[in-house]
Amino acid sequence: METQAEIDFQSAVSAFSAARNEPDWLQKLRLTMLAKYPELALPKFDKIQYQRWPLTDAHEPAVQASDATALAALDLDYADAKNVLVTFGETVVTTRLDPELAAQGVIFTDIFTAVRDYPELVEKYFMTTAIKPDANRLTAFHAAFLNGGAFLYVPKNVVVKEPIQGYYIQDSTRKQDFIQHVLVVADTNSQVTYAENYATVGTEANLANVVVEVIAADDAHVHFSAVDQFSPATTGYLSRQGNLANDAQLDWAVGMMNDGNVVVDFNTDLVGKGAHAEVKVVAVTTGKQLQGIDTRVTNYGQHTIGHILQHGVILETSSLIFNGVGHIVKGARGSDSQQESRVLMLSTHARGDANPILLIDENDVTAGHAASVGRVDQEQMYYLMSRGIDKKRAERLVIRGFLGNVLTEIPAKRVRDQLTATIERKLENGQKSE
Amino acid sequence: MSKLEVKNLHVAVVDEDKGQEKEILKGVNLTMNTGEIHAIMGPNGTGKSTLSQAIMGNPAYKVTEGDVLLNGKSILELPVDERARAGLFLAMQYPAEIAGVTNVEFMRAAINARRADDDQIPVLEFMKFLDKNLATLDMTDDMVERYLNEGFSGGEKKRNEILQLMMIQPKFAILDEIDSGLDIDALKVVSKGVNAMRGPEFGSLIITHYQRLLNYIVPDTVHVMMDGRIVESGGPELAEKLEAEGYAGVRDDLGIDVKLTDEI
Numbered sequence: 278m279e280t281q282a283e284i285d286f287q288s289a290v291s292a293f294s295a296a297r298n299e300p301d302w303l304q305k306l307r308l309t310m311l312a313k314y315p316e317l318a319l320p321k322f323d324k325i326q327y328q329r330w331p332l333t334d335a336h337e338p339a340v341q342a343s344d345a346t347a348l349a350a351l352d353l354d355y356a357d358a359k360n361v362l363v364t365f366g367e368t369v370v371t372t373r374l375d376p377e378l379a380a381q382g383v384i385f386t387d388i389f390t391a392v393r394d395y396p397e398l399v400e401k402y403f404m405t406t407a408i409k410p411d412a413n414r415l416t417a418f419h420a421a422f423l424n425g426g427a428f429l430y431v432p433k434n435v436v437v438k439e440p441i442q443g444y445y446i447q448d449s450t451r452k453q454d455f456i457q458h459v460l461v462v463a464d465t466n467s468q469v470t471y472a473e474n475y476a477t478v479g480t481e482a483n484l485a486n487v488v489v490e491v492i493a494a495d496d497a498h499v500h501f502s503a504v505d506q507f508s509p510a511t512t513g514y515l516s517r518q519g520n521l522a523n524d525a526q527l528d529w530a531v532g533m534m535n536d537g538n539v540v541v542d543f544n545t546d547l548v549g550k551g552a553h554a555e556v557k558v559v560a561v562t563t564g565k566q567l568q569g570i571d572t573r574v575t576n577y578g579q580h581t582i583g584h585i586l587q588h589g590v591i592l593e594t595s596s597l598i599f600n601g602v603g604h605i606v607k608g609a610r611g612s613d614s615q616q617e618s619r620v621l622m623l624s625t626h627a628r629g630d631a632n633p634i635l636l637i638d639e640n641d642v643t644a645g646h647a648a649s650v651g652r653v654d655q656e657q658m659y660y661l662m663s664r665g666i667d668k669k670r671a672e673r674l675v676i677r678g679f680l681g682n683v684l685t686e687i688p689a690k691r692v693r694d695q696l697t698a699t700i701e702r703k704l705e706n707g708q709k710s711e
Numbered sequence: 712m713s714k715l716e717v718k719n720l721h722v723a724v725v726d727e728d729k730g731q732e733k734e735i736l737k738g739v740n741l742t743m744n745t746g747e748i749h750a751i752m753g754p755n756g757t758g759k760s761t762l763s764q765a766i767m768g769n770p771a772y773k774v775t776e777g778d779v780l781l782n783g784k785s786i787l788e789l790p791v792d793e794r795a796r797a798g799l800f801l802a803m804q805y806p807a808e809i810a811g812v813t814n815v816e817f818m819r820a821a822i823n824a825r826r827a828d829d830d831q832i833p834v835l836e837f838m839k840f841l842d843k844n845l846a847t848l849d850m851t852d853d854m855v856e857r858y859l860n861e862g863f864s865g866g867e868k869k870r871n872e873i874l875q876l877m878m879i880q881p882k883f884a885i886l887d888e889i890d891s892g893l894d895i896d897a898l899k900v901v902s903k904g905v906n907a908m909r910g911p912e913f914g915s916l917i918i919t920h921y922q923r924l925l926n927y928i929v930p931d932t933v934h935v936m937m938d939g940r941i942v943e944s945g946g947p948e949l950a951e952k953l954e955a956e957g958y959a960g961v962r963d964d965l966g967i968d969v970k971l972t973d974e975i
Contacts, residue, residue, distance in 0.1 A: 655770075660807035663767055664821040664875060665795035674812045674820065681811015681858070 284337045286311055290421060293338040297389050300396040303403075307421050310410050314417035320542055323600050324630055325569030327540040330512050332484055333418050336454050343368040343448040347478045353444055354695070360385060360441045362427050365478070366448030366455075375439065382432035385441055388458055391428035399428060402462050407490035407518035407546070415514045415542075419456055419486050426458035431467040431497075440470040440689050445487075449479030449508060459489040463497035463525075470500040472692045477508035485513040485539075493525035495549065502530040502692045504699060505539070509564060513539040523549030523578070530687040532696045533560035533568055533589075534703055541570040547581035547612075554582070559683045560589035561676075561700055562597040562627070563707035573602035576612040576642075585616035588683050590676050591627035592707030598629070603644060604636040614644040621679055622652055623672065623707070673704050713782055713798060713882045715766075715914065717741040721776035722758070722765045735761040737939035738777065743932075745882055745914040750925055752950060753936035754958040754971045759918045760804060762936070763885045766916075767801040768794045781883075796825055798882030802872035802889050808860040814871065815841070815855040818878045825879075844877040848904050865892040873904040884908070885916045890924040902927030922954040935961055938969040 290311055294304040319328055343366030355361045355371070360378065362385060363371040369387045378385075384395060392399050404410045410420040427443050447455040463469055475487065485507055493499050507513050513535065519527050533541060545554045554574055562568045574583030583603060591597045603614035618631035633646035653675050661671035677684075680700060687693040722736040735758045743749050753759050765772045766779055768791035778785050786794050809817075818841070823831045841855065848870050860868055869889055876884050886905065890898055905915060905928050917928060925933070925947065933949040934941045937958070942965055943949065953961060958971055 654807070657807045657809050659769055659791060660803065661809070661817070662790070662792040663795055663801055663803070664817070664879065665792055665824040666820050667792050667824060668790070670820065670824070671792070674817070675809065678809040678811035678858070684811065 286335065286337070289337045289339070293340060293424070296340045298393055299389075300392060300400070302400050303392055306410060307423070310417040311421035313411060314414050314421060317411060317414040317417050320413040320415060322540065322542070322569060322571040323634065324598050324632055325540055325571060325600070327538070327567070327569060330538060330540070332415060332486065332512060332514050334484065335418070335422055336452055338422055338424060341367060341453070345370045347450060348446060350478055351446065351476055354691070355442060355444060358442050359439045361444070362387060362442070363444040363446070364425055365446045366453060367424050378437060381435050383435060383437060384428060384430040386428055388423070388426035388428055388460070395428070395430070398430060399460065402460055402490070402492055403458075404490070406492050407520040408488065408516065415486060416488060416516070419458065419488050422454060422456045422486070423458050424454065424456045426460070429459075429461045429469070429471060431463045431469045433465045433467060435467045437467075437469040440472055443471070443473040445473065445475050447475070447477040447483065447485055447507065447511060449477050449481040449483050449510060451479070452481055453483060455483060455485040455511075457485075457487045459487075461489070461491045461499065461501070463493045463499045465494045466496040468498045470689060472502045472689055474503070475505045475507060477506075477511050480508065480510055482510040482512075485511050485515070487513065487515045489517040491517070491519045491527060493519070493521045493527050495523045495525060497522070498526045500528045502687050502689060504532040504692065504696050505535050506699060507535040507537055507539065509536040509566070511535070511537045513537065514542070515539055516542040517544070519545035519554060521545070521547050521549055521552035521554060524551040525549060526553045528555045530557045530683065532699065533558065533570060534699045535568060536564065536566060538567050539569070541568065543570065543572040545574045545583065547574065547576045547578055547583055550578040550580055552578050552581045554584070555686070556583070556585045557683045557686050558587040558599070559680045559696070559700070560587070560597055560599070561592070561703045561707070562589065562595040563592045563703055565594050567596040569598045571600040571602065573604065574614065576605040576609040576614055579609055580611040581609060582613045583615075585618070586683055587618040587631075588680050589619070589629070590621045590623065590680065590704070591629045592623045592704070593710055594624070594626040596628040598632065600632045600634060601646065601648070602634045602636070603646065605639050605642050605644065607638040609639050610641045612639065612642045614642065615646070617647040619648070619679075620650045621676065622650065669708050672708070673701065676704060712911065713745045713914070715743050715883050716780040717762070717766065717777070718780065719777035720762070720765065720774065720779065722761055723773045723775050724761070724771065725773070732773070734775070735939055736765065739939070739941055741934065741941060743883070743914050743916065746911045747932065748909070748915045748917065748928060748930045749932045749934060750917045750919060750930040750950065751934045751936050751941070752919060752922070752953055755920070757936045758939045759936055760887055763801055763887045763916070763918055766885060767791060767799060792824070795881075800876055800879060800881035800884040802876055802884060802886045804887045804891065806860050806868050806872060808863075810858045810861045812859050813856055814859050817859050818855070818875060821875065821879055841878065844874055847877070847907055848874055849900050850874060866894070866897045869893055869897065869901055873901050877904055877908060882912065883914045883916065885918065887918045888920060889917070890919055890921060898924065899927060922950045925950045937962060937967060942967055
């Protein structure tokens with residue numbers, strides 16, 4: 278394999294962009310960020326040590342197809358989904374959108390089709406509003422090497438009733454970077470439920486760099502749920518960024534079920550007056566992995582509401598860090614910032630941290646936080662076991678109960694059931710060594 | 712027929728404030744067979760609940776002397792789940808609440824824990840059995856879809872304990888103050904459930920403070936417990952004597968030198 282120094286990245290990125298028929302603005306953005314990223318600082322997150330991870334060891338970008346038959350290993354359940362996009366590596370496997378929605382102007386397609394077919398719309402929102410490409414080294418790297426993702430656009434006043442689902446599968450049957458961008462734009466007074474799943478096929482060690490932007494215009498309401506399950510060999514930077522205008526609402530529910538090391542940059546900006554975000558995170562950490570999750574909500578607008586609820590479970594020798602950052606800026610009068618982060622440790626060798634950070638620069642607000650790191654409730658264990666349920670299964674039930682506070686908030690039953698099954702799988706794996 | 716024996720049982724708990732062990736049971740002897748209903752009565756603080764927890768295997772209670780045998784084999788070394796699968800059941804005074812786990816999936820897990828992996832109870836069979844038991848206990852379907860004991864009233868929790876008892880079908884059920892906090896209608900319903908279980912393959916140890924429950928579940932044997940020991944045993948008439956004379960009267964009749972917790 279060539280070393281990074283031997284690759285002419287500028288030519289390779291240009292060629293990749295040209296092969297994808299990208300508009301000039303995107304090619305230019307890629308090259309600018311390619312030049313800039315090494316100089317930019319890595320994003321800093323309290324107590325999360327990831328600086329030495331190989332998150333910018335790019336491979337030479339090339340348009341390459343993945344063999345979709347390999348997806349059989351994952352048992353994905355989207356056969357009867359009306360609105361669904363499935364990608365594997367850089368290959369689009371399935372794309373379906375209810376014709377009625379399409380007729381109303383809803384767009385849901387892979388990111389390369391989107392930049393070709395809707396260049397102005399994508400250009401308007403792509404890394405302009407929720408996150409800037411030069412925000413840090415990893416976002417700039419992302420812009421330079423982007424090689425997959427999706428675009429969802431819901432026009433003004435359109436209410437999408439059926440959920441929109443995305444399955445973005447990393448191809449680690451070979452060395453290939455997974456640099457995905459998902460751009461969700463809910464225009465004025467629209468409503469949409471979007472659910473996304475990330476997973477890996479194959480065992481190669483690869484990097485994943487995912488940036489998701491959710492832009493909710495005035496009075497828009499977005500339900501967003503995600504289940505991330507990258508493989509043990511994947512090192513990930515997972516960034517989700519929300520930007521809310523006046524009276525917009527965004528409900529996040531995210532399951533961090535990865536098996537490798539990930540740093541999660543989860544940020545919501547309540548910009549408009551009366552904007553409201555509910556952020557719910559569940560995480561299960563096993564093996565030797567570290568999941569470092571930095572969840573931040575910033576109240577900029579007046580009368581904005583930002584709530585963070587994070588529950589996580591740590592098994593074996595793994596580490597889980599929950600930062601909860603609630604920031605109310607000066608002038609955001611009448612705003613509310615609440616957060617709760619709880620971590621359950623199943624092993625004496627695990628490491629966990631629930632770290633509340635409240636930054637309040639305005640007087641006329643309400644704010645609160647709760648954080649705890651604890652062990653499984655022995656009374657609950659005794660009760661379950663007194664009915665004949667063995668210790669490991671009882672533990673899984675107690676944990677499910679503990680994570681249930683968050684799980685029950687996920688509106689789509691399919692996503693909820695799938696997340697429950699994923700938790701069960703991850704817990705069973707994690708308990709094997711105990 | 713199965714046999715449960717408690718022999719010279721001494722049990723201590725650790726006082727968390729003082730860090731000292733305190734002996735609660737001071738030599739309890741009790742033998743019961745399936746087909747029999749025994750009641751243990753006694754004033755507050757005499758160790759009735761301690762006895763039930765020690766038999767079930769609550770790790771917070773430490774057996775310092777004596778033994779508990781099921782069909783002649785000591786169960787003291789068995790963890791609580793193995794004791795349960797061996798046939799013991801404890802209807803608890805304060806059942807734990809577990810959000811996120813539904814009552815129905817909990818009961819299925821409990822039943823399936825007693826069956827082989829390739830012989831799990833079919834859903835239809837389970838639901839039919841559940842419906843039958845719900846009807847006996849005047850419980851509605853939505854109770855089973857709710858999270859385990861979460862937000863249940865005191866009476867609902869007690870009914871739910873009896874529902875589990877009826878679903879699990881243990882050999883021996885210990886009912887720890889199942890009547891506390893129940894109004895008369897709920898008491899009748901709970902008793903109906905326990906009476907439905909009566910038969911040659913079921914035995915029950917009913918722990919109660921009041922004689923009232925025993926009007927509905929008539930025991931074969933009544934034991935009186937004071938100061939960590941069983942001080943007298945007899946037929947159902949003993950419960951009536953207690954009701955009439957109070958615990959202090961029985962104590963004085965027997966000439967036992969203990970101070971009752973609630974005595975002024």
